[in-house]
Amino acid sequence: MNTMSITRAFRSEFLLLNRVRMWAIAGLTTVAFTVAATALLTATATPIADGGVGDGIPLELFSGPGGATVAVSWSVAFGFILLLAAFTSRIGNEFSRGTFRTALLHHHGRGSLIGGKTAALMAVTMVLLVIALVTGAATATAVAGIEGIDTAGWFGTEALGDTAIDFVRMLGWASGFALIGTMLAVVVRSTPIALGIGLLWFGPIENIIGEGRQFAQRWFPGQLLRAIVAPDAPDVVSTATAAITLAAYAAVCVAIVATVIHRRDVTA
Amino acid sequence: MHSLTEQPPAGGNVAGIHRPDIGRNLGNGRQPADRPDGTDHRDWIAAGGGASPPRHRANGDAVVIDGLSKRYGQRAAVDNLSFTVPAGSVAGLIGPNGAGKTTLMAILLGLVHPSAGTGTVLGQRLDQPARYVGRVGGLIEGPAFHPGVSGIDNLRSLAVLGGHDQEPIPSLIDLVGLTGRGDDKYSSYSMGMKQRLGIAAALLGDPELVILDEPTNGLDPVGMQDIRRLIGEIADGGRTVIVSSHLLGELEQVCDWLIVIDRGGLKYLGAPEQLAGTEALVLRTADPAHLPVLRSMVASTGLPTDITDGELVVTLTLPAAGDRHAAQDGAGPGYGDDRGDDPVDPAALAAEINRRAHAAGIVLSELHHRRADLEARYLDLVSRDDAGSSSTAITDPPSPPPRPTTSRDGVSP
Numbered sequence: 001m002n003t004m005s006i007t008r009a010f011r012s013e014f015l016l017l018n019r020v021r022m023w024a025i026a027g028l029t030t031v032a033f034t035v036a037a038t039a040l041l042t043a044t045a046t047p048i049a050d051g052g053v054g055d056g057i058p059l060e061l062f063s064g065p066g067g068a069t070v071a072v073s074w075s076v077a078f079g080f081i082l083l084l085a086a087f088t089s090r091i092g093n094e095f096s097r098g099t100f101r102t103a104l105l106h107h108h109g110r111g112s113l114i115g116g117k118t119a120a121l122m123a124v125t126m127v128l129l130v131i132a133l134v135t136g137a138a139t140a141t142a143v144a145g146i147e148g149i150d151t152a153g154w155f156g157t158e159a160l161g162d163t164a165i166d167f168v169r170m171l172g173w174a175s176g177f178a179l180i181g182t183m184l185a186v187v188v189r190s191t192p193i194a195l196g197i198g199l200l201w202f203g204p205i206e207n208i209i210g211e212g213r214q215f216a217q218r219w220f221p222g223q224l225l226r227a228i229v230a231p232d233a234p235d236v237v238s239t240a241t242a243a244i245t246l247a248a249y250a251a252v253c254v255a256i257v258a259t260v261i262h263r264r265d266v267t268a
Numbered sequence: 269m270h271s272l273t274e275q276p277p278a279g280g281n282v283a284g285i286h287r288p289d290i291g292r293n294l295g296n297g298r299q300p301a302d303r304p305d306g307t308d309h310r311d312w313i314a315a316g317g318g319a320s321p322p323r324h325r326a327n328g329d330a331v332v333i334d335g336l337s338k339r340y341g342q343r344a345a346v347d348n349l350s351f352t353v354p355a356g357s358v359a360g361l362i363g364p365n366g367a368g369k370t371t372l373m374a375i376l377l378g379l380v381h382p383s384a385g386t387g388t389v390l391g392q393r394l395d396q397p398a399r400y401v402g403r404v405g406g407l408i409e410g411p412a413f414h415p416g417v418s419g420i421d422n423l424r425s426l427a428v429l430g431g432h433d434q435e436p437i438p439s440l441i442d443l444v445g446l447t448g449r450g451d452d453k454y455s456s457y458s459m460g461m462k463q464r465l466g467i468a469a470a471l472l473g474d475p476e477l478v479i480l481d482e483p484t485n486g487l488d489p490v491g492m493q494d495i496r497r498l499i500g501e502i503a504d505g506g507r508t509v510i511v512s513s514h515l516l517g518e519l520e521q522v523c524d525w526l527i528v529i530d531r532g533g534l535k536y537l538g539a540p541e542q543l544a545g546t547e548a549l550v551l552r553t554a555d556p557a558h559l560p561v562l563r564s565m566v567a568s569t570g571l572p573t574d575i576t577d578g579e580l581v582v583t584l585t586l587p588a589a590g591d592r593h594a595a596q597d598g599a600g601p602g603y604g605d606d607r608g609d610d611p612v613d614p615a616a617l618a619a620e621i622n623r624r625a626h627a628a629g630i631v632l633s634e635l636h637h638r639r640a641d642l643e644a645r646y647l648d649l650v651s652r653d654d655a656g657s658s659s660t661a662i663t664d665p666p667s668p669p670p671r672p673t674t675s676r677d678g679v680s681p
Binding site: 008009011012013015016019021097098099101102103104105106107108109113263265266267 | 412429
């Protein structure tokens, strides 16, 4: 796998992705989800002294720099379904439609092909995350005005730094689900099955088995990714612990993808 | 069956005997549109995709396979295959459904790992496909593109992926007959248009070897004819083409080399004409005692003759390879002398035999032209095992096939 191969695979995939229709659908979905989630989380924020509201954001987190985007980074954790669906369907369809086979006839590096395709999808994801941050900040500001939340310090230089940190955290979170989605699609080579497995694990299994259990917060990938994107959420491990564990998981994912993609015949 | 009173078709040449330039002139009268710049896209493809002279030369063997096998559990999809495809030839890979054609092509294209065997593609080892895939174009298991993207953008994406020049893409679109439809979404294409786009994709990067897996699948007769023409044009640039089909008639019209496989095993390797068997005039005399006299009369033509079951059989097709090579070397007379591949006109020969027999007082009771039957021979090859015989057409690995331009010998039982 070399840089030029990955670059070509990236450019090729981005050429396919970079279409008005794709941006319109993905952009509108992102805006709609962000506006709804941010408005809801901002409007339901409750002071810690009042006990909070379920998984809602403590009101104190909205104060000061970073307050404008805190709701976005919290809400994005609930958007894992969209992200998982995007990556499993895009990569899974490559196998079920035979386009991966067609691509291999022009680019023999299987690992670099998958790497380039995933990277192109991540590039699109990055743009959508920026859209989410901007939209979320605007929504939070509007809702804060209605709810009487103090927005002092939301738009200063320090706030930009906090927003950048939020962006990096969101990017880490997205990369985790991107890798998991890609791995599932490569292993099972079927979009519905890969998506089903992903939703089953990150939905009911992680939440039911992991409910109130310390080992779940420590080891389950979904919980660790939540710790990355929403470090102030209750019952999460530290960012450093989560990052180290996730790095190990990422290495395992990459190894599985590389092994499967190289050893398996491409027959579909 | 022709009686003595029947007149042979005007013109004399019979399909299967006079087949000049097989696979090269397959036009159906429909010519693809010229390019806006005034150059014909066929010029482009003949020139190897650019302004430079054709770089594809028929030199050596494009594909050499030795003992290739692919097993899925107990089932052998490809079973100890050995064959060679000469560079510059249009090789047809034929066999019934499930014979192993697609698996074999997938191995050649580096998509499937063989279980055993060795080989080379364009001089590079088969187990190192990264070294040759860039020089090979392929369409396998049907066309597969992104449905929401236009045909041209699908090709652009593949060109970027393969590091190919994108400039020839409009020419390729014209070449495959998609002029005016390149900007339409792939999902709006008919089956035939999808196949054409698949062939255009296979030609990206100006490959030296083009491997097409059942390119006429799902096409109507006109579409099939267009694809045959296209294959001829692709080969005209000096490329080696391997095309598979389960339709013998398809390959017979376009190929100058046949590889017949069944159940993963090689059944025949050689020229289509050789597989078709001998073409002959069959004669009977009113008095069987006249047959030897008639035979000696006909023998003066130099054509092989034989008397069996009260019939005189005058073979019209080419003699054995050794004889022909000897003739070409000037070591002996015969059919393969300096007349090259000049055909025997069966109608003219029949008339001459009839005239001489009449002059000699011999009454012919029957005279007919027995045509070569490629389909019958093919069916015999691929259905042989069904009949309970364990024999195969090739008991020993065939020697490397001679160049198709100089020899059309086959290997068959």
